Amino acid sequence: xxxxxxxxxQNFLTSTRTIERLLALTDLSAAxxxxxxxxxxxxxxxxxxxxxxxVLTYEIDPVLAxxxxxxxxxxxxxxxxxxxxxxxxxxxxxVFANIPFNITTGIIRNxxxxxxxxxxxxxxxxxxxxxxxxxxxxxxxxxxxxKPWWEVRIVRHLRREDFxxxxxxxxxxxxxxxxxxxxxxxxxxxxxxxxxxRVLRQGLRGLLTPRQISRAFKETDIPMSATMRYVQxxxxxxxxxxxxxx
Numbered sequence: 001x002x003x004x005x006x007x008x009x010q011n012f013l014t015s016t017r018t019i020e021r022l023l024a025l026t027d028l029s030a031a032x033x034x035x036x037x038x039x040x041x042x043x044x045x046x047x048x049x050x051x052x053x054x055v056l057t058y059e060i061d062p063v064l065a066x067x068x069x070x071x072x073x074x075x076x077x078x079x080x081x082x083x084x085x086x087x088x089x090x091x092x093x094x095v096f097a098n099i100p101f102n103i104t105t106g107i108i109r110n111x112x113x114x115x116x117x118x119x120x121x122x123x124x125x126x127x128x129x130x131x132x133x134x135x136x137x138x139x140x141x142x143x144x145x146x147k148p149w150w151e152v153r154i155v156r157h158l159r160r161e162d163f164x165x166x167x168x169x170x171x172x173x174x175x176x177x178x179x180x181x182x183x184x185x186x187x188x189x190x191x192x193x194x195x196x197x198r199v200l201r202q203g204l205r206g207l208l209t210p211r212q213i214s215r216a217f218k219e220t221d222i223p224m225s226a227t228m229r230y231v232q233x234x235x236x237x238x239x240x241x242x243x244x245x246x
Contacts, residue, residue, distance in 0.1 A: 010100050011163040011171075012040050013124070018162050019047045022173055025155050026122050028052055028094060035118065037083045037097040037107060042068050044098060049073040056093070058083040083107065088114045095121035101169070104129045105142070112150060112176065113189075120177045122155070127170040130154050134174075138227050144196045147230045148184040151177045183234055195237050204236070212239050 013019055028034060034052045039045050039059035045068075048055045055076040059065040065080035072078060079086065084106050095118045099107050104125050111121055134152050135143030146152050156173040160166045184192055195207075204213055216235040217223075228236075 010038060010040060011098075011165060011167045012043070013098050013162060014041065014043050014164055015162060016043065016047065018158075019044055022122070022124075022156060023047060023051055023096070025173065026094075026096060026175075027120070028096065033089065033091065033093040035089055035093055035095045035097070037095070037099050039068060039078060040064060040098070042072060044096070045072060045076055045078075048096060049076050056089055058086065084110060088116045088118075090116060092119055094118050095123070097122075098124040101126050101129070101167075108133065108146075108176070112146060117178060120175065123174045123176070124158070124171055125174050126167075127154075127157070127172050130172045130174045133176075135230060139230055139233060141197060141200060144230070144233060145193060146176065148188075148192060148234070149179055149182045149186075151175075151179060184237075191241070192237060195240060196233065199233075199236075207240055208236065208243065212243060215239070 013022075028048075028051050030051070030053050032052045033054040033056065034048050036045055036048060036055060036057040039057040041064070045055060045057050048057075049072070053075065055073075056079070057072075057076060058079045058081055059068070060080070060082050062080055065078060068078060084103065088110070095111060097107075104123075108123070111117055131137075131154075132140045132142045133146060134154060135147070143152065153175050154172045155175045158171045158173065160170065163171070199207070208216070213236065216239040217232060219235050220229075220231045222229060222232060
């Protein structure tokens with residue numbers, strides 16, 4: 001049977017000690033329902049089942065899924081399905097997963113822009129991808145589309161030797177936590193996307209006057225010569241919206 005695109009990109013975490021150390025960096029508890037994307041060999045799944053009340057886990061590979069059926073704890077529900085085509089869970093839930101690196105962007109988009117996003121997600125991803133989503137060293141389209149609604153940070157760097165097979169890239173544990181008070185409404189998402197995309201491609205020319213830009217930057221207490229951080233982007237967007245409706 002040929003390998004699918006998910007299994008080709010999967011690097012498994014098999015050390016119980018390493019998995020438990022990563023879970024200790026979360027606030028997952030027995031009160032939580034947790035979603036896992038990529039059951040793999042079930043090592044993380046079993047650790048989650050010991051910590052959380054309910055585990056929903058997706059595995060697209062039918063061979064891996066068939067090997068796990070009947071072997072997982074009773075509080076685990078295994079779906080042999082493509083997570084990117086599945087609806088998000090109902091109710092309140094969190095996510096912890098060692099995801100296939102080649103679909104990181106699709107998974108994060110589904111989780112953060114779906115109808116019922118999680119309260120928080122901890123994802124093991126490539127370091128380069130995590131840096132883009134965090135906006136380091138400078139904001140990117142990926143980071144800007146998260147930050148009005150999500151707090152994003154790297155919580156742990158992992159060793160390549162922690163994985164089997166060993167990846168050719170450095171990996172980290174990325175945390176995404178939904179903001180209790182978002183900086184923008186969901187209804188403003190489209191305007192924010194258009195604004196940030198245009199500025200990243202063409203700059204601010206034609207959108208705001210030099211005086212408006214100066215005033216927006218002054219409100220952030222960050223010098224105009226500094227690399228634009230998220231708070232400056234937000235002030236500029238609000239200034240642009242105000243000027244358009246004045």
